[in-house]
Amino acid sequence: MSDTKLYPVPAEFAQNSLLNDSAYQAMYKHSINDPEAFWREQGQIVDWIKPYSQVKNTSFQPGSIDIKWFQDGKLNVSANCLDRHLKDNANKTAIIWEGDNPADSEKLTYQDVYEKVCQFSNALKAQGIKKGDVVCLYMPMIPEAAIAMLACTRIGAVHTIVFAGFSAGALAERINNCGAKLVITADEGVRAGRIIRLKDCVDKALAKPQVTSVNNVIVFARTKADIAWHEGRDLWWHDVVKDQPSECEPEAMNAEDPLFILYTSGSTGKPKGVLHTTGGYLVYATMTFKYVFDHQDSDVFWCTADVGWITGHSYLVYGPLANAATTVLFEGVPNYPDTARMSQVIDKHQVTTLYTAPTAIRALMAKGDDAIAGTKRTSLRLMGSVGEPINPEAWRWYYNTIGNSSTPIVDTWWQTETGGILITPLPGATALKPGSATRPFFGISPALVDNEGNLLEGENEGNLVILDSWPGQMRGIYGDESRFEEAYFSTFPNMYCTGDGAKRDADGYYWITGRVDDVLNVSGHRMGTAEIESALVSHSKIAEAAVVGVPHDIKGQGIYAYVTLNAGEKADDALEAEVKQWVRNEIGAIATPDTLHWTQALPKTRSGKIMRRILRKIATNDTDSLGDTSTLADPSVVDTLIAEKQNA
Numbered sequence: 001m002s003d004t005k006l007y008p009v010p011a012e013f014a015q016n017s018l019l020n021d022s023a024y025q026a027m028y029k030h031s032i033n034d035p036e037a038f039w040r041e042q043g044q045i046v047d048w049i050k051p052y053s054q055v056k057n058t059s060f061q062p063g064s065i066d067i068k069w070f071q072d073g074k075l076n077v078s079a080n081c082l083d084r085h086l087k088d089n090a091n092k093t094a095i096i097w098e099g100d101n102p103a104d105s106e107k108l109t110y111q112d113v114y115e116k117v118c119q120f121s122n123a124l125k126a127q128g129i130k131k132g133d134v135v136c137l138y139m140p141m142i143p144e145a146a147i148a149m150l151a152c153t154r155i156g157a158v159h160t161i162v163f164a165g166f167s168a169g170a171l172a173e174r175i176n177n178c179g180a181k182l183v184i185t186a187d188e189g190v191r192a193g194r195i196i197r198l199k200d201c202v203d204k205a206l207a208k209p210q211v212t213s214v215n216n217v218i219v220f221a222r223t224k225a226d227i228a229w230h231e232g233r234d235l236w237w238h239d240v241v242k243d244q245p246s247e248c249e250p251e252a253m254n255a256e257d258p259l260f261i262l263y264t265s266g267s268t269g270k271p272k273g274v275l276h277t278t279g280g281y282l283v284y285a286t287m288t289f290k291y292v293f294d295h296q297d298s299d300v301f302w303c304t305a306d307v308g309w310i311t312g313h314s315y316l317v318y319g320p321l322a323n324a325a326t327t328v329l330f331e332g333v334p335n336y337p338d339t340a341r342m343s344q345v346i347d348k349h350q351v352t353t354l355y356t357a358p359t360a361i362r363a364l365m366a367k368g369d370d371a372i373a374g375t376k377r378t379s380l381r382l383m384g385s386v387g388e389p390i391n392p393e394a395w396r397w398y399y400n401t402i403g404n405s406s407t408p409i410v411d412t413w414w415q416t417e418t419g420g421i422l423i424t425p426l427p428g429a430t431a432l433k434p435g436s437a438t439r440p441f442f443g444i445s446p447a448l449v450d451n452e453g454n455l456l457e458g459e460n461e462g463n464l465v466i467l468d469s470w471p472g473q474m475r476g477i478y479g480d481e482s483r484f485e486e487a488y489f490s491t492f493p494n495m496y497c498t499g500d501g502a503k504r505d506a507d508g509y510y511w512i513t514g515r516v517d518d519v520l521n522v523s524g525h526r527m528g529t530a531e532i533e534s535a536l537v538s539h540s541k542i543a544e545a546a547v548v549g550v551p552h553d554i555k556g557q558g559i560y561a562y563v564t565l566n567a568g569e570k571a572d573d574a575l576e577a578e579v580k581q582w583v584r585n586e587i588g589a590i591a592t593p594d595t596l597h598w599t600q601a602l603p604k605t606r607s608g609k610i611m612r613r614i615l616r617k618i619a620t621n622d623t624d625s626l627g628d629t630s631t632l633a634d635p636s637v638v639d640t641l642i643a644e645k646q647n648a
């Protein structure tokens with residue numbers, strides 16, 4: 001790492017940036033030395049209906065984990081994202097929608113979004129949705145996704161967005177876990193020229209006998225396709241908003257009232273409903289957006305993430321809109337209809353700030369200059385990366401090719417659980433090193449510990465933990481209080497355990513090395529090995545399965561599944577296709593295994609625990625140093641697996 005070329009802050013950028021390095025240093029020091037005073041001041045970045053007197057009430061202590069911020073304040077998220085901008089920015093573009101088809105785009109001003117949100121809020125109320133009710137969104141990337149989110153926040157309903165690539169089964173499981181009363185969807189979605197039958201999927205999910213909480217489904221007519229209709233349950237979006245007034249008083253929410261639930265994968269069990277609350281989340285999303293992306297009034301900000309992920313929540317919708325920014329909402333994918341689509345969209349809408357994922361960058365990099373053919377990208381002044389470690393080669397390509405060797409890159413590390421960015425360069429303050437997320441944001445105290453939880457000093461490598469709370473931190477796992485402490489605070493007492501490994505270099509820069517638990521990161525999508533295994537073994541012919549992640553050029557990690565079949569079953573190409581399709585149907589396309597390794601037995605300890613460490617090494621042909629295999633019940637299993645791998 002020591003020979004890495006530094007990319008200093010470009011002089012031109014520094015001239016107009018919000019913060020330089022000494023400002024960062026001073027502000028950071030203040031945020032750590034006196035968090036109470038720091039956040040008392042910074043909490044003013046949003047408007048409060050009732051001001052807070054309390055700021056930080058948090059404890060990471062075993063047995064009494066408690067996280068509360070701005071506890072006695074009241075505010076409304078949609079009022080912060082819309083109403084407060086109407087005075088100066090009513091006619092400013094809030095959302096630029098770019099359709100899957102390059103011929104389709106649309107601009108909505110703050111006034112437009114405000115009116116649509118109010119109308120839809122009134123429509124939700126008319127359907128009996130009240131403060132505290134859970135509303136599930138299963139939406140394509142259209143402005144109505146953001147409008148529905150904001151409308152929920154306006155009336156105090158809690159939204160839970162399920163990524164529209166998840167299967168009916170995954171959707172049903174999530175609806176059931178949170179007891180959603182209403183589902184908002186579209187007839188169909190459109191992505192890369194293909195149609196996604198969203199309403200069909202909702203119908204299938206709601207047909208499952210265990211799903212009983214949903215009273216209504218609101219359907220936005222995106223393609224006006226023919227769909228099945230459940231009279232009495234299903235309602236068209238255009239019908240429910242038709243006669244609704246375009247004013248709706250925002251609900252005064254307590255700072256700690258739930259704002260949204262977002263499901264994410266852990267290393268064990270079913271997906272966890274990560275709960276974020278109102279005040280702290282909004283303060284943190286607003287503030288990180290402002291400083292990490294050095295927000296200027298004239299910016300056009302494009303985050304390519306789907307609203308179904310936390311990045312879409314914090315940096316496509318809430319962070320940008322709370323800052324009165326112009327945010328681009330893109331329905332399609334970066335390489336359709338051709339490889340240069342991302343660059344074309346940048347030129348078309350004069351995007352100044354691009355925030356995307358390493359997997360997209362690597363996919364474009366594989367096409368070389370085709371990714372920028374016929375485009376200039378001179379409007380760009382800043383680029384960001386998120387979702388997984390970015391390899392220095394992809395970083396440099398992103399910098400040189402998409403960014404014309406002239407725009408800084410912020411490599412932002414964070415998680416669904418953290419609500420907003422925790423480790424990141426600030427573009428006017430931080431000299432960059434390709435592949436490093438660099439330094440902590442204000443109020444964040446990262447540390448490295450060994451496997452026993454001992455703090456590691458200086459240049460080192462270990463488990464990444466955070467020593468104190470920040471306003472955007474998740475407050476709990478919905479419906480499973482005890483799992484919160486167990487999942488995040490029990491491995492290393494008194495610290496938030498991130499599940500990531502990291503190195504810290506001599507300059508104090510952090511380099512995230514990836515998950516240290518059984519969580520995979522495939523194309524920036526997070527998945528538990530346990531979830532994929534449970535989908536596999538639910539197939540009638542499969543006896544056992546063990547899933548490991550393997551390096552993948554484009555996806556970052558690929559899914560490698562070891563599978564044993566029930567007696568009498570035979571592995572062949574047909575079964576392979578069938579099993580892959582099975583997993584797609586159970587979870588979604590993103591969980592499809594890249595490789596199925598058919599075998600007779602898995603390496604287990606005498607107590608029956610599968611030794612994944614060994615399976616990981618076999619899958620990557622790293623079998624010279626398998627480590628201790630003496631605890632295996634049957635060590636010969638390992639030789640068989642190695643031979644099968646070599647002959648595959």
Ligand code: WT7
Nearest residue numbers: 386387388389411412413414415416512515526
């Ligand atoms: C995991 C969280 C946070 C938005 C998207 C993912 C990995 C995320 C980076 C980065 C290295 C990263 C971590 C983390 N990750 N950003 N810049 N460098 N790794 O959210 O689905 O909750 O996944 O993504 O492993 O734990 P998520």
